[in-house]
Amino acid sequence: MSTDRKARIATVSLAGCFGCHMAILDMDERLIDLMARVEFDRSPLNDLKRFTGRCDIGIVEGGCCNEENVHTLQEFRRNCDVLVALGQCAIMGGLPAMRNAIMHSDDPLRDCLDEAYLSSPYTRNLTNTVPNDPVLPLLLDRVYPCSEVVEIDLQIPGCAPSGDIIHDTLIALLDGKFRGFERTELRFD
Amino acid sequence: MVQSQTDIATPAEIEAICARFDDDPHRMLDILQEVQTRFRCVSPEVMEVVASATGLTRVAVDAVVSFYSFLSDAPKGRVTIRLCDDIVDRFSGLDAVIAAFEAELGIKVGQTSGDGAFSLEVTACIGMCDQAPAAMINDVVLTSLTAERVRDLVTQLKEGVDPGLLIGSRYYEKPPQDRIRDAVRNNIRRAGAVLLGPVPADSGLKKALQMRPEQVIDIIEDSGLRGCGGAGFPAGKKLRHATQNDSTRRFVFCNADEGEPGTFKDRVLLTERAHLMVEGMTVAARAIGAEEGLIYLRGEYTYMRDHILAVLDDRRARGLLGRNIMGMEGSHFDVRLQMGAGSYVCGEAGALISSCEGLPGEPKGRLPLPTERGYLGLPTVVNNVETFCHIARVMDRGAEWFRGMGTDTSPGTKLFSVSGDCLNPGIYELEYGLTLAELLDMAGAPEAAAVMVGGPSGTIIGREHFGRRLVFGDLPTGGAVMIFGPHRNILEIVDYYMGFFVHESCGYCTPCRVGNVFLHKAVQKIRAGQGKQADLDYIREYSATIMETSRCGLGQTSPNPILSTLKNFPLLYSAMLKGGGDRTQPTFDIQDAIEEARSIAQRRSYIFDRDFTQ
Ligand SMILES: Cc1cc2nc3c(=O)[nH]c(=O)nc-3n(C[C@H](O)[C@H](O)[C@H](O)COP(=O)(O)O)c2cc1C
Ligand code: SF4
Ligand code: SF4
Numbered sequence: 138m139s140t141d142r143k144a145r146i147a148t149v150s151l152a153g154c155f156g157c158h159m160a161i162l163d164m165d166e167r168l169i170d171l172m173a174r175v176e177f178d179r180s181p182l183n184d185l186k187r188f189t190g191r192c193d194i195g196i197v198e199g200g201c202c203n204e205e206n207v208h209t210l211q212e213f214r215r216n217c218d219v220l221v222a223l224g225q226c227a228i229m230g231g232l233p234a235m236r237n238a239i240m241h242s243d244d245p246l247r248d249c250l251d252e253a254y255l256s257s258p259y260t261r262n263l264t265n266t267v268p269n270d271p272v273l274p275l276l277l278d279r280v281y282p283c284s285e286v287v288e289i290d291l292q293i294p295g296c297a298p299s300g301d302i303i304h305d306t307l308i309a310l311l312d313g314k315f316r317g318f319e320r321t322e323l324r325f326d
Numbered sequence: 327m328v329q330s331q332t333d334i335a336t337p338a339e340i341e342a343i344c345a346r347f348d349d350d351p352h353r354m355l356d357i358l359q360e361v362q363t364r365f366r367c368v369s370p371e372v373m374e375v376v377a378s379a380t381g382l383t384r385v386a387v388d389a390v391v392s393f394y395s396f397l398s399d400a401p402k403g404r405v406t407i408r409l410c411d412d413i414v415d416r417f418s419g420l421d422a423v424i425a426a427f428e429a430e431l432g433i434k435v436g437q438t439s440g441d442g443a444f445s446l447e448v449t450a451c452i453g454m455c456d457q458a459p460a461a462m463i464n465d466v467v468l469t470s471l472t473a474e475r476v477r478d479l480v481t482q483l484k485e486g487v488d489p490g491l492l493i494g495s496r497y498y499e500k501p502p503q504d505r506i507r508d509a510v511r512n513n514i515r516r517a518g519a520v521l522l523g524p525v526p527a528d529s530g531l532k533k534a535l536q537m538r539p540e541q542v543i544d545i546i547e548d549s550g551l552r553g554c555g556g557a558g559f560p561a562g563k564k565l566r567h568a569t570q571n572d573s574t575r576r577f578v579f580c581n582a583d584e585g586e587p588g589t590f591k592d593r594v595l596l597t598e599r600a601h602l603m604v605e606g607m608t609v610a611a612r613a614i615g616a617e618e619g620l621i622y623l624r625g626e627y628t629y630m631r632d633h634i635l636a637v638l639d640d641r642r643a644r645g646l647l648g649r650n651i652m653g654m655e656g657s658h659f660d661v662r663l664q665m666g667a668g669s670y671v672c673g674e675a676g677a678l679i680s681s682c683e684g685l686p687g688e689p690k691g692r693l694p695l696p697t698e699r700g701y702l703g704l705p706t707v708v709n710n711v712e713t714f715c716h717i718a719r720v721m722d723r724g725a726e727w728f729r730g731m732g733t734d735t736s737p738g739t740k741l742f743s744v745s746g747d748c749l750n751p752g753i754y755e756l757e758y759g760l761t762l763a764e765l766l767d768m769a770g771a772p773e774a775a776a777v778m779v780g781g782p783s784g785t786i787i788g789r790e791h792f793g794r795r796l797v798f799g800d801l802p803t804g805g806a807v808m809i810f811g812p813h814r815n816i817l818e819i820v821d822y823y824m825g826f827f828v829h830e831s832c833g834y835c836t837p838c839r840v841g842n843v844f845l846h847k848a849v850q851k852i853r854a855g856q857g858k859q860a861d862l863d864y865i866r867e868y869s870a871t872i873m874e875t876s877r878c879g880l881g882q883t884s885p886n887p888i889l890s891t892l893k894n895f896p897l898l899y900s901a902m903l904k905g906g907g908d909r910t911q912p913t914f915d916i917q918d919a920i921e922e923a924r925s926i927a928q929r930r931s932y933i934f935d936r937d938f939t940q
Contacts, residue, residue: 204920208933214909246922267926275923275931281914288860288909 144311145192147217148180151206152233152280153199156297157224158182161196163300171304174311192217194310197289199226201281202233205274214287219310222289223303225296227282234280246278291315294323335365337375344379351380352702354390354684358397359667366442367401393686393832394667395449396625403438403445405483407431408462411448412587413822414745414808415459419472423459424448426473430480444483450670450826451587452626455745455808456513456752463489465628467509502633503597509629512594513752516768518739519731520719521595521712522755525602528646530721534609535654542613543569546717548725550737555581555673555710556780556804557879558736561717568614568697568705576616577706578607578659579682580714583624583666583673586781587826588806591741592711594753596623596630599715600637604661606714608651609721610707611659619661620701622678625668634663670830674878675708677832688832689878710804712741732758736797744769746809762801763792766809775812776895779803782823783883785890786816816895817853817902820887824849827884838881841872845885852902856912859903862892 150158158181164171178192179185195217201207214220225231239245250267254260283289293306302322309315343360347353357376361368368376373387380387391397409415409424428434431444438445454460457469466489468479479492490497493509500508517523534542547562568576580603584592595603607619623634638661641647651657664682666672672681676690679701690696700706709717716738720728729737736758742765745751749770756765766774778786779796780803787794787801794801810819824846833839848865851857869885876882892899904912916934924931 204916204923204931204933207914207916207919211910244922247926250926269927269929271929271932274933275920275927277919278922279919281919284911286911286914288911 143174143176144194145178145190146175146180146194146196146307147178147188147192147213148182148196148223149198149209149213150181151197151199151209151227151283152202152231153224153226154232155181155198157198157227160224160295160297160300161303164304165300167300167304171307175307188212188216193219194307195220196223197221197227197283198223200230200233200283201277201286203274203276207277207281207286210283210286219290220283220287221306222283222292224298225294227289228284228292228294230280230282231296234282237279246276250276294318335361335369335372339364340372340375341379344376349379349381350684351382352682352684354380354382354387355394355664355667355681358387358391358394359665362397362402365401366404366406367398369399369401373399389686390684393688394625394669396668401438401442404443405489406445406447406462406464408447408449408452409435410450410452410454410458410460410462412451412455412458413819414451414455414588416822417746417810417814418458420459422473423461423471423476426476427480430477449626449668450830451585451589453584453590453593453624454510455588455590456743457511458745462626462629463492465631466490466493467626467629468492469510502630502636506597506630506633510593510597512597514594514598514755515744515750515752516754516756518755518757520728520739520755521599521602521715521741522753525599525719526722527601528605528652530718531605531608531612531646532652534612534721535652535657539569539613539615542609542721545725546613546720549720549728550725550735551713551716551720551728552736552798553710554712554716554740554804556586556783556802558798558802561709561713564697564707564709565610565613567695568707571698571705573705575618575704576614577701577704578611578614578616578619579675579678579701579706579708580607580619580621580661580711581673581675581678581708582621582627582711583678584627584711585624585670585673586783586804586806587823588743588745588778588781588808589804590743590745591753591805593627593630594743595711595715595741596627596634600634601641602715602718603711604637604641604647604714606716606718607661608647608659609717610709610714612657614705614707616707617658617660619659620664620682621661622664622666622672622682624666624673626666628665631663631665638663669832670826671832671878671880674880676878678708679706686832688834689880692877712805733795733797735799740796740803741805742796742803742807743805744807744809747771747774747811747814748809756796758797759795761793761795762787762807765796765807766792769807769809771809771811773811774809775814776810776816776819778806778808778810778819778887781806781808782826782887783879785886786819786894787890788894791894816891816898817849820891821846821849821853823887824884827880831880831884832878835876835881837872838876838884841868842881842884844868845872845888849888851913852899855902855904857899857903858912862899862903865892 177183179188195213222228236249242248254262254267347357358368368391373384377384377387433439433446435446454469459471460469543565551561552558647660649658669687671677672687674689675696677687681687696706732738739755739757742754779801828842828846831838848861873882
């Protein structure tokens with residue numbers, strides 16, 4: 138990456154809880170230094186909804202649970218040079234992928250929706266129907282980690298990853314010096 | 327599942343079976359096999375009874391039942407048909423045979439008929455590759471099947487004809503040795519000087535008994551004989567190692583598990599040279615001072631059980647086994663037959679010993695060697711059938727005679743079991759050192775495009791390697807030489823054998839249990855045209871991990887079908903790889919992924935489906 142222009146970063150939250158985006162903010166005051174070197178394109182952090190140009194780095198939180206996630210992820214792959222999966226949901230499917238455990242059923246997705254909207258003792262659903270508004274994207278048969286849908290260049294582990302590891306990884310990437318993680322950085326508490 | 331009254335086991339009957347084996351937990355496999363044969367399953371209730379009789383927990387018994395594919399906790403049909411599903415059978419019309427069985431029996435592979443009369447299953451190589459497609463019907467083996475023959479067979483079986491009588495109406499009147507020859511052809515194409523040519527009875531043993539044990543070992547060591555089961559360990563060295571301890575009890579085990587797909591030479595030796603094999607075991611026993619021996623015969627060869635038992639009985643009757651062999655005061659040795667129950671890994675020496683100890687057939691740790699701590703923790707020599715036959719011959723004719731054949735590092739002769747796309751499949755006894763091309767010539771395979779040498783754990787090579795020699799150090803083999811013509815799909819072969827290893831892994835080591843599944847999936851991905859260059863790197867990396875970290879030879883060799891074809895047929899793989907310029911994953915199919923949601927929502931996808939209403 139050349140130093141005379143700022144690197145362009147895009148971020149998105151797919152099937153995640155936004156915890157990973159919160160973790161980006163956990164860089165705290167180092168964000169100010171970072172901003173001297175990068176500018177944000179499409180991202181919930183600045184509420185830009187579309188790419189304005191090609192990006193150097195794309196950061197993806199969350200895996201794919203519906204068709205819109207897939208569509209967005211493919212757009213990120215098309216528009217970013219280095220695509221980073223941030224956090225366990227993006228890497229492995231994470232918490233949303235718990236629904237993948239419904240396997241011994243002929244119709245796992247229907248069972249999942251029934252459980253969520255109709256049959257669970259904790260559900261209070263006055264219409265007693267599964268939501269089916271045309272604006273709702275179709276769910277995928279299971280939750281996919283990002284790497285099963287597009288090629289992912291780099292995975293930053295953690296749930297959520299620490300502000301430190303995100304910061305250090307981005308800086309190393311910008312310096313062209315990223316060589317993998319130290320063992321001590323890979324912790325999940 | 328309907329069971330006729332007589333099929334339900336009473337606790338007393340089960341206890342009686344256990345008592346016949348002295349309630350000995352080490353005889354668990356025999357006990358369970360007996361129960362399986364009589365009652366067609368080992369039900370959870372029966373496991374309780376067996377457990378309390380043998381002083382084990384039910385879980386321990388269950389672990390054994392679930393390990394072996396010939397034992398089952400759900401009832402099998404009174405007639406259980408196991409079709410050999412090796413790649414050679416698939417290439418020889420197995421599909422039509424399966425279809426005929428399914429149509430005639432009205433059940434699919436993996437099912438048991440509602441009346442409990444028939445089960446239909448597929449199984450890995452049963453050692454009949456030279457006469458594929460083959461099947462086991464209960465214990466009886468039938469070969470060279472066709473759809474037409476199947477229709478006739480099933481008609482007879484439904485009329486209640488005993489499976490043995492399918493081979494000939496006088497099957498049971500014949501002596502065991504003739505029965506097995508009627509059932510399965512030997513297909514001996516070349517008889518060599520050592521094993522399949524004329525062999526004088528027991529003259530090797532006679533000489534060994536007149537020598538001191540060390541002399542016997544010296545001669546075998548001097549002959550340079552190497553183990554014929556695959557690894558080629560020097561036979562004399564193994565014997566010597568077994569004596570280097572102060573144990574007073576040692577064992578000689580004969581490995582007749584012959585599980586490596588494409589290998590069927592032990593089948594022929596067991597048929598034609600069973601006496602020679604036991605003679606060799608007796609020589610080995612003399613060499614190491616063992617009084618107890620065991621033959622581990624694979625479950626697929628149960629049709630030969632009576633024959634082997636008859637050979638052992640005959641030898642006992644003639645003073646060649648038992649107390650004071652050939653009148654030699656203090657020379658005692660006897661042999662027990664242990665049947666396997668359908669597990670490839672049980673051919674591995676440590677797993678074989680576990681299996682004989684009544685445990686699930688899991689390999690032991692790499693050390694100590696069985697010669698130090700083997701069966702029941704005591705020194706045990708495990709050799710292949712062919713190795714024991716060689717030992718007897720070396721004793722008779724001497725080390726020099728033996729070394730006069732073959733090459734310096736691989737002396738003597740070797741049995742090759744040749745199968746696949748050739749005119750003359752069968753057994754060739756040849757001196758070590760000939761080239762593969764020479765063997766292909768004899769077998770009548772001018773078209774051969776690929777050859778698998780040494781089974782799936784060996785290597786798959788192409789034409790440019792046919793000049794290599796069949797010796798240790800170049801192209802080693804336990805005997806299997808499988809030939810594939812130019813019309814065969816090599817990736818299909820690789821796919822099949824990776825599936826084989828997935829199925830046969832005992833599961834002890836995670837890299838072998840899980841890694842082979844990943845490798846198998848990667849091959850299937852490439853076969854489906856969805857692979858990328860990165861998948862090849864992934865395969866190589868995974869293979870290295872599996873081979874390095876697995877406990878036994880299975881995991882240490884299981885990536886070979888992929889690795890050897892990657893090396894020898896690189897174009898095949900690159901032709902199947904996807905360019906993948908957009909960096910999306912070809913394996914992900916959005917239409918598949920939203921199919922279910924589309925049918926629940928009853929509408930199209932507004933993102934991925936075109937709108938045909940406009
Ligand atoms: C997975 C696996 C399966 C094996 N199967 C057989 C077999 O069926 N027959 C055999 O003789 N050796 C088999 N072996 C080799 C044995 O472990 C052992 O080396 C051999 O029986 C020793 O006898 P030998 O020195 O006479 O060859 C197998 C090894 C492995 C790792
Ligand atoms: S990885 Fe953890 S923090 Fe990040 S989106 Fe998933 S659940 Fe939230
Ligand atoms: S390598 Fe495979 S077969 Fe061998 S012990 Fe390990 S898991 Fe079992």
